[in-house]
Amino acid sequence: MDFKNSETKTNLMRAFAGESQARNRYTFAASQAKKEKLYVIEQVFKYTAGQEKEHAEIFYNHLKEMAGETIMIDGGYPVDIADNVTQLLRYAQHNEYEEHDPVYKAFGDKAQEEGFPKIAASFHMIAGIEKVHGDRFGRFADLLEQNKLFVSNVETGWICLNCGYVYTGTQAPKQCPVCSHDQGYFIRLELSPFED
Ligand SMILES: [Fe+2]
Ligand SMILES: [Fe+2]
Secondary structure: OOHHHOHHHHHHHHHHHHHHHHHHHHHHHHHHHHHOOOHHHHHHHHHHHHHHHHHHHHHHHOOHHHOOOOOOOOOOOOOOOOOOHHHHHHHHHHHHHHHHHHHHHHHHHHHHHHOOHHHHHHHHHHHHHHHHHHHHHHHHHHHHHOOOOOEEEEEEEEEEOOOOOEEEEEEOOOEOOOOOOEHHHEEEHHHOOOOO
16 A cells, blocks of 8 residues: 555544644643642653653654655544643543544554554554553542542652652651652652652
8 A cells, every 4th residue: 555545644644643732731731730739740741741742753753755745634632621630630541541542553453454564563552652641640630539649548658759858658748858849749659750
């Protein structure tokens, strides 16, 4: 199948549009988290926004053969506007799961069928990443809804994302005793991206 006449070419541009928008939505959501003094959630959104940029770039680079041309697409894109961060996490979770399955799975299968195995692999592997994103957003939304973001039923480690201080207890300190940053900077050690 000729790439220029393929559905895969259009799907790549749809995915590029979707990833680009997700990156912006998460950057906006990070600002909302900052307003709510939830530095941890701000970082989760920024971290994920960076990964969506990478996905966008991977899909975009697969379009190299179309350089200089314009690709027309249609697509549905969400209006995820809310002034509370828990709702934004839920919206994000929902969209990640949808990207995971059916959207990227179907795009991957189509690419395979049309004879573009490398592009199919990108869609299928990124589909897997979006599942992880959805799970992570959901986990933080759960913690916020249960008022457990800074409280644990069992003793656990809490790391200050500003200075690295680790406290062990059932609750994150109201204020970091080392750098004086407030509770919003603390994350459960096990959820810190740099720990197992
Ligand atoms: Fe993505
Ligand atoms: Fe994602």
